[in-house]
Amino acid sequence: MNNTAILSELKIANPIDILSEAKFVFDTEVNAINLVKDSLDERFTKIVELISICKGKVIVTGMGKPGHISRKIAATLSSLGTSSFFIHPAEAQHGDLGMISSNDIVIAISYSGESEEITKILPNIKLIGATLIGISGNPDSTLVKYSDHSFVFPKFAEACSMNLAPTSSTTVELVLGDALAVCLAKTYGFHEHNYALFHPAGSLGKKLLIKVKDIMHSEEKNAVVTTGTMLKDSIIEMSTKAIGIINVVNENDELVGVFTDGDLRRSFTREVNVYDLSIDDVMVKTPMFVDSEVLAVEALKIMKEKNISALPILENQKLVGTIRVNDILGVGIFV
Incomplete structure (x- = not known):
């Protein structure tokens, strides 16, 4: 039986209360955000301080769903005054590590901390001399052990009913990235005219x-x-x-x-x-x-x-x- 047939069978066999399920997802992810918010401490403060004095660029990397989040975090950092870009960890193994220098900060995001594509490039990042910041949900992970600084999420449930698909975890990664970008922007004294300079095609950029x-x-x-x-x-x-x-x-x-x-x-x-x-x-x-x-x-x-x-x-x-x-x-x- 092919995947299409399996999915069709599941759709027929498993009717749900859609609104209740949707609200459950919201509640679960909001709860995860609140848990992470309450866990913010000197680890987060140190990361902000390190990035604010970074002489190079901030490189964000992640694989799979965290990879998509990493792209967004890099884009938000850049738009709010922190020079940043995304590196795909698989491409990094084939030459893109050359984009990293010893003056840079690498933020690696992996909820398990064991994503193979991430763990394979950690030794090379250390050899290059860049500062490594690990974002994970596993304090005993390879990523955290390699990192110069890390932020480990508290335990929370994924919104996926099987507790498998990255849902709550990618949401908190995204919010944490937004918090980093906003805090850094305020640290720099970033204002509307700076924002307009980086967004010339936007309505605000044109007005300013x-x-x-x-x-x-x-x-x-x-x-x-x-x-x-x-x-x-x-x-x-x-x-x-x-x-x-x-x-x-x-x-x-x-x-x-x-x-x-x-x-x-x-x-x-x-x-x-x-x-x-x-x-x-x-x-x-x-x-x-x-x-x-x-x-x-x-x-x-x-x-x-x-x-x-x-x-x-x-x-x-x-x-x-x-x-x-x-x-x-x-x-x-x-x-």
């Missing part, structure tokens, strides 16, 4: 990193005329650049006014003769503007609050560009 000067319309893409320009010529400039606003500057490139497509529509309702007037006659002479170093998200807030669609950008009191609401929304920044 992108300035108006990064996405503004500038030089030949900006709509600009000088004082005294005839209104008809100004309208041609504005329509050519198609950004909904024209900036008016003096001979020193200093902003003296703006004229928007809304102003143009209002001018036509008043039957203004575009051939007789200059831009000076119709422009807004006290325009709002922002500095080129202002964050795009702050410019967006201003435009939404004032119900305007574009703002001139100044640098050292001179016009350098224009920013529009759509420009900011277009890069994924929202408020």
Whole structure:
């Protein structure tokens, strides 16, 4: 009988109360987390202290389900300021150990502490001279014996009904890794701008990193005329650049006014003769503007609050560009 047939037979033969079973899993894993939380002591503190002064990188390794957790822990450490990466223990036996140096810290995770792929690389890690931190549920394991420092979980049940599949154990490994990453981030004084630096594609990264000067319309893409320009010529400039606003500057490139497509529509309702007037006659002479170093998200807030669609950008009191609401929304920044 093949596996598919066996599983089909089991599905028919073993109906369960799904919600009760699900709640049992939650209760079992929450209990395991609480047991580990209560067991945190100077071992955990020492690990945090060691990593915080590490001159190299933090390498996390694990096999099977703990391997998946190890990847996530390495990723979380990296995103919160601890330079870290994952090494697969089987690949480590075929050359990836060369990625480890004596300045590094290796965190090896194995609940049994006897995973063959892990135990085979422990002697080599020691020979390289890296500091080895073992995370296990077995105080007498090979992993713990080889480790320079270790954290051993207290006894708890797996949520698997057979107490076999890694469930509670992988959950507590994950939470312990999160605790390490968060504690280290606070130790470094890691803040939002650091986080944004490592997450430029994320919404927070964009809000904290992108300035108006990064996405503004500038030089030949900006709509600009000088004082005294005839209104008809100004309208041609504005329509050519198609950004909904024209900036008016003096001979020193200093902003003296703006004229928007809304102003143009209002001018036509008043039957203004575009051939007789200059831009000076119709422009807004006290325009709002922002500095080129202002964050795009702050410019967006201003435009939404004032119900305007574009703002001139100044640098050292001179016009350098224009920013529009759509420009900011277009890069994924929202408020």
